Amino acid sequence: MVSDGEIEDVPEIPADILARSGIRLFPRDRQPDWAITRVTGPRRVTAGDSIRLEVTVQPSPAAQRDTATIQVSADGSRLVRRSVRLRGEEGDRARIVIPPGRLRPGDHVLQVSLSGNRDPEPRTDTRLQMITVAATPGVVLLAGAADWDSRFLYRTVREVSQLPVRGFVKLEGTRWRSMSDLRPVSLDQVRRATRGADLLILKGPVGDVANGTRARGVWTWISGETGQTEPGDWYLLAPGDSPLSGAFLGQPLDSFPPAIDLTPAEPERGSWVALSAQLGRRGLQRPAVYGKQVGRIRRVTVAVDGLWRWAFRGGASEQSYRSWVSETASWLLGGADSTQGQARPVQPVVANGRPMISLRIMTG
Numbered sequence: 001m002v003s004d005g006e007i008e009d010v011p012e013i014p015a016d017i018l019a020r021s022g023i024r025l026f027p028r029d030r031q032p033d034w035a036i037t038r039v040t041g042p043r044r045v046t047a048g049d050s051i052r053l054e055v056t057v058q059p060s061p062a063a064q065r066d067t068a069t070i071q072v073s074a075d076g077s078r079l080v081r082r083s084v085r086l087r088g089e090e091g092d093r094a095r096i097v098i099p100p101g102r103l104r105p106g107d108h109v110l111q112v113s114l115s116g117n118r119d120p121e122p123r124t125d126t127r128l129q130m131i132t133v134a135a136t137p138g139v140v141l142l143a144g145a146a147d148w149d150s151r152f153l154y155r156t157v158r159e160v161s162q163l164p165v166r167g168f169v170k171l172e173g174t175r176w177r178s179m180s181d182l183r184p185v186s187l188d189q190v191r192r193a194t195r196g197a198d199l200l201i202l203k204g205p206v207g208d209v210a211n212g213t214r215a216r217g218v219w220t221w222i223s224g225e226t227g228q229t230e231p232g233d234w235y236l237l238a239p240g241d242s243p244l245s246g247a248f249l250g251q252p253l254d255s256f257p258p259a260i261d262l263t264p265a266e267p268e269r270g271s272w273v274a275l276s277a278q279l280g281r282r283g284l285q286r287p288a289v290y291g292k293q294v295g296r297i298r299r300v301t302v303a304v305d306g307l308w309r310w311a312f313r314g315g316a317s318e319q320s321y322r323s324w325v326s327e328t329a330s331w332l333l334g335g336a337d338s339t340q341g342q343a344r345p346v347q348p349v350v351a352n353g354r355p356m357i358s359l360r361i362m363t364g
Helices: 015-019 148-160 187-196 308-313 315-333
Strands: 034-040 044-046 051-059 067-074 077-085 092-098 106-114 126-134 139-143 165-171 175-178 199-203 217-221 230-237 259-262 272-279 282-294 297-302 343-345 358-360
Touching (some): 034 106, 034 126, 051 126, 067 092, 077 092, 139 148, 139 187, 148 165, 148 217, 148 308, 148 315, 165 187, 217 315, 259 272, 259 282, 308 315
Parallel strands (some): 139 199, 199 217
Antiparallel strands (some): 034 051, 051 092, 230 259, 282 297, 343 358
């Protein structure tokens, strides 16, 4: 037996085998070594976005320096370089921001490496991160009015979705602004984002700006466009099976804050109803959230306002709101995507020696 350290399982070796064995211990030659142990970041961004990566660097106990230089490259060119100070053997996490416009639309493999590092194990000095730069956002939300429902919906969609999300709100008549920082946005920018979105969310009257969209999922919140709204305490119920039923399993919906307005609407033939509303917990159940798929296009319509109070209240109602938003976005994006094949990798980059796992998408 040859080792450079302690052999801890000597008592477990049978005595007859141990008697015929020789044990030689060699001094361990400790050399300074650095390793990138983890890289996290978005898998998809929109052209013009900055890319934020979090890189974990860990030194060996013999390392003398307390700083490391991290370099991010793609397509043979350096994108950014930054030094990070390490705290002891646990290392440290560095947040690296790639400026907007450095990567063209398409798929890119980011090489995150330790620059100028000379150690005995160079294989731990580089990690790969796959990222897709889309010409247009994956999810676009158009809000005809800056109300609480649009603000809570925009925030929640950003939190539960792995796609780039853009929100635009119409203020000051026909002028549009970004929902992230309220900067003015031209009408042409809004139209371009709308036409290229995978999921389009329309909250309130937005005019004809959404005409010509190629989105495979359309989520519409009607707020009086089809006629007069009916104010009141509209308590919601999940009447039966629907693609969104999983978001409400075991949840006491009738104890959550009620919606405050209902827009009378009649679902098209063949539609399913995910949520119905009752005025003051009595009377006829009216359709509140319903959907339908026609060809490759999936649509969900919300006919009530005030669901932001579910998220504002916290607790079970907030989790149900988040689950509902997540389930709705997932179903709307589950339609056929002409830009992707039927088999998709679960992880675009895997560690050396690990199996590649794919997910087969069945449509019908």
